[in-house]
Amino acid sequence: AQSVTQLGSHVSVSEGALVLLRCNYSSSVPPYLFWYVQYPNQGLQLLLKYTSAATLVKGINGFEAEFKKSETSFHLTKPSAHMSDAAEYFCAVTPNFGNEKLTFGTGTRLTIIP
Amino acid sequence: DTAVSQTPKYLVTQMGNDKSIKCEQNLGHDTMYWYKQDSKKFLKIMFSYNNKELIINETVPNRFSPKSPDKAHLNLHINSLELGDSAVYFCASSHKGGGELQQETQYFGPGTRLLVL
Numbered sequence: 266a267q268s269v270t271q272l273g274s275h276v277s278v279s280e281g282a283l284v285l286l287r288c289n290y291s292s293s294v295p296p297y298l299f300w301y302v303q304y305p306n307q308g309l310q311l312l313l314k315y316t317s318a319a320t321l322v323k324g325i326n327g328f329e330a331e332f333k334k335s336e337t338s339f340h341l342t343k344p345s346a347h348m349s350d351a352a353e354y355f356c357a358v359t360p361n362f363g364n365e366k367l368t369f370g371t372g373t374r375l376t377i378i379p
Numbered sequence: 380d381t382a383v384s385q386t387p388k389y390l391v392t393q394m395g396n397d398k399s400i401k402c403e404q405n406l407g408h409d410t411m412y413w414y415k416q417d418s419k420k421f422l423k424i425m426f427s428y429n430n431k432e433l434i435i436n437e438t439v440p441n442r443f444s445p446k447s448p449d450k451a452h453l454n455l456h457i458n459s460l461e462l463g464d465s466a467v468y469f470c471a472s473s474h475k476g477g478g479e480l481q482q483e484t485q486y487f488g489p490g491t492r493l494l495v496l
Contacts, residue, residue, distance in 0.1 A: 299484070308383075308469060309422075309487040353420060366435055367412075367485060369422040 267292045267358045271370035279378045284328075284343040286373050288356030291337065298339040299357040299367070300330055309355065315339060317361060326350070351377045382406050383488035385470050391494045392460055400455045400491045402470030410434075410475050411453035412485065413445060416467040428453055429475060465495045 272287040290296055297316050301309040313324025320332040326349075330341045339356060356370040383404045392398055404411065412435075413425040427435035428447045442458040457464060470488040 301487075303420075308489040309471075311484055311486070314484060355422065366424055366427065368424075372420045372422075 267296060267360060267368045269298075269356045269358050269368060269370040271354075271356050271373050273373055274371065275374045275376065277376040277378055278346045280348055281345050284341070284346045284350065284375065286341040286354050286356075286375065288330075288339045288341065288370060289337050290339060290356075290358045292358060292360065295361045296358045297361050298330075298332060299359075300324065300328070300339075300341050301355045301357060301369075303353040303355065303372075305352070312341070312354075346375075346377050348377050348379065351375055383470055383472055383486050385468075385488040385491050387491060388489065389492050389494075391496065393496055394460055394462060396460050397456070397458045398460060398493075399457070400468055400470075400493075402453045402455070402488060404451055404470075404472040404486070404488075406472055406474075406486060408472040408474045408486075409450055410473050411447065411450075412471040412473075413453065413455050414469040414471060414487075416469060416490070418466070422469070426453075426455075460495045462495050465493055467492050 268291045270289045278284055299314045300312040302312050303309050312328050313322045315322050315332045323329045328343045330339050332339050354373045357367045359367050386401045410429045412427045414422050415425055416422045425439050426445045431447045444456045447453045467490045469490050471485040473485040
């Protein structure tokens, strides 16, 4: 079985500051990991994904995440927050052998302080 | 062009009614999904179809019945709506790819906001 835990349901950072959203996973088999973003009243958009190639994954809008097997983590970072980054962020996991089921974390709401 | 589209975007209805939500994808994907997002933003898969065949059926009341007339469409019919069915329902699609080691990205629709009164 797979699961993800997102630490911090709400994170606030100042504009221009570092963004760090935490995700830890649990998986009995090698995982694929994803970060999705949901802007208010919209659907989910893929930010980036880890599929066992490079452990440092770069995504859209300046976000990146690093897969750390020893820490079972896949934290999302961005060096400098922008007002447009305010949204809900979801980490998700799936087994790497073709199981289509995505298991989502509970989400982290990111607020940007002007 | 919208990749994954859902209709309607908003749905307000009375308890006990039957309603349908439609989903269409123009990405040429072979797998489609329905997810439910509750009031606390928690997302959980409900169903998944691959090439019109049901492959994932989570613990969902049998009042919910998915139907896939073809690979590009996955509709969700809900009978006897209850207050607890109020949520945002997301459709998604992906391409399973070649072999069992492929896991392609799931692309989500804009969601259907269902409110049961």
